[in-house]
Amino acid sequence: MLQLTMHQNDPVLCFRCGECCTRYQVLVEEKEMQQIADYLGISLEQLVTEYTDARWPIQGKFLLRHLDGRGCIFLTQHGKEFLCSIHKVKPFPCRNWAPALAHRECLCGLNRIWGLVVSVNGEICGDNHDKKAFSDFLRSVSVQPVHQSHKPYHKHIRA
Numbered sequence: 702m703l704q705l706t707m708h709q710n711d712p713v714l715c716f717r718c719g720e721c722c723t724r725y726q727v728l729v730e731e732k733e734m735q736q737i738a739d740y741l742g743i744s745l746e747q748l749v750t751e752y753t754d755a756r757w758p759i760q761g762k763f764l765l766r767h768l769d770g771r772g773c774i775f776l777t778q779h780g781k782e783f784l785c786s787i788h789k790v791k792p793f794p795c796r797n798w799a800p801a802l803a804h805r806e807c808l809c810g811l812n813r814i815w816g817l818v819v820s821v822n823g824e825i826c827g828d829n830h831d832k833k834a835f836s837d838f839l840r841s842v843s844v845q846p847v848h849q850s851h852k853p854y855h856k857h858i859r860a
Contacts, residue, residue: 714839715800718810719783722795723772726754727765729792734763740790765792781814781838811835 729737731745738748752774754764766774775786785791800807802819811817815835817827825832 713800713802713807714842716807716810716814717782717784717842718807718814719772719776719778720806720810720813721798721800721804722776722783722785723767724806725794726767727773727792727794729753729763729765729794731761731763733790733792736790737787737792740787 734748734753735745737752738745741748743751749763752766754766757764768774773785775791777784777786785795802808802811802823808819811819811825815827815838816831817825817835820826825835
């Protein structure tokens with residue numbers, strides 16, 4: 702039987718579940734908006750018009766639009782994984798998000814995408830097939846370069 706353990710306050714690898722991108726609408730400063738526009742190869746005006754929420758009233762700050770039922774306009778799905786289409790230039794609030802089992806978003810994503818839950822003692826519970834698939838996923842992403850954050854991810858899994 703495969704045993705996985707993760708502790709609530711330890712930083713973990715991002716599960717790529719998209720929960721944080723679905724639940725929160727990101728506030729972006731104008732300087733970062735220009736970086737995103739440059740990355741996309743469009744004007745700042747086009748970015749503001751097509752990708753931000755026009756209901757936000759504060760000049761120089763913008764809310765990224767959410768698509769009905771899908772979350773952030775830049776969130777894309779690839780199989781089980783939800784990825785950021787502007788990952789290399791994503792805004793500070795996104796870069797600053799530190800995945801952890803202390804976040805209900807990460808727990809919900811773990812359950813929704815992988816069918817797993819975490820017990821009070823940190824044991825990941827669920828079908829052995831799902832636990833193995835999750836463990837294999839974490840191993841695969843732990844060897845890929847991480848561009849999204851200045852904070853390192855640490856893997857705390859025992860197989």
